[in-house]
Amino acid sequence: MFTLIFKAIWLFMPSYTPNNFAVITGGGKPIDFGRDFIDGRRILGDGKTFRGFAGGFAGGMLTGILQYHVEMILGFHFFSSLDFYQALSLFTLLSAGSLLGDMVGSFIKRRLGFERGKKAPLLDQLDFLVFSIILASFHESFYVLYTWQVILVGIVITPLLHRITNFIAYLLRLKDVPW
Ligand code: CTP
Ligand code: MG
Numbered sequence: 001m002f003t004l005i006f007k008a009i010w011l012f013m014p015s016y017t018p019n020n021f022a023v024i025t026g027g028g029k030p031i032d033f034g035r036d037f038i039d040g041r042r043i044l045g046d047g048k049t050f051r052g053f054a055g056g057f058a059g060g061m062l063t064g065i066l067q068y069h070v071e072m073i074l075g076f077h078f079f080s081s082l083d084f085y086q087a088l089s090l091f092t093l094l095s096a097g098s099l100l101g102d103m104v105g106s107f108i109k110r111r112l113g114f115e116r117g118k119k120a121p122l123l124d125q126l127d128f129l130v131f132s133i134i135l136a137s138f139h140e141s142f143y144v145l146y147t148w149q150v151i152l153v154g155i156v157i158t159p160l161l162h163r164i165t166n167f168i169a170y171l172l173r174l175k176d177v178p179w
Pocket of ligand 2: 117124179
């Protein structure tokens with residue numbers, strides 16, 4: 001069980017870190033250019049910016065590449081069971097999926113009338129993971145690494161991990177609210 005939990009956290013790391021990097025790099029022009037949707041509310045809101053997206057994507061890629069090398073050094077092989085370029089395409093899908101899911105989550109939140117930054121339990125905690133999984137499922141090696149057990153454990157433990165990391169970001173004053 002422990003190894004399964006470790007494996008799930010490890011394999012979803014490039015899905016987790018983009019949102020943390022987005023918090024650090026975010027700001028500037030919002031992706032929706034400040035525009036409203038037909039319901040009169042913002043399309044995505046000021047919390048989704050180009051800089052956050054770019055920084056988040058770079059952060060996810062960096063995380064995966066770092067993990068790949070750590071595996072090589074320590075001699076265990078999840079990502080590094082793939083050749084480097086295969087791994088890069090997997091990190092791309094995981095990182096982009098994570099940021100896309102986060103945007104879809106914000107889109108849904110705005111449609112439900114939640115102001116930017118308002119807490120939406122489960123939606124906030126799983127939107128990025130679900131889209132990460134959907135995009136990564138197009139990767140040729142997805143099913144070899146992400147068994148149904150890994151996916152299940154990932155979905156169950158992520159809301160918990162999400163709460164812990166956001167609370168740390170709040171304590172470090174990187175986020176205004178502890179969620
Ligand atoms: N961020 C960003 N661009 C992104 C994603 C995140 O700039 N694509 C930054 C923003 O500064 C945002 C912070 O990361 O405020 C936290 O992200 P998140 O919690 O997803 O956004 P919220 O501000 O809570 O907005 P929402 O209600 O839409 O989730
Ligand atoms: Mg939020």
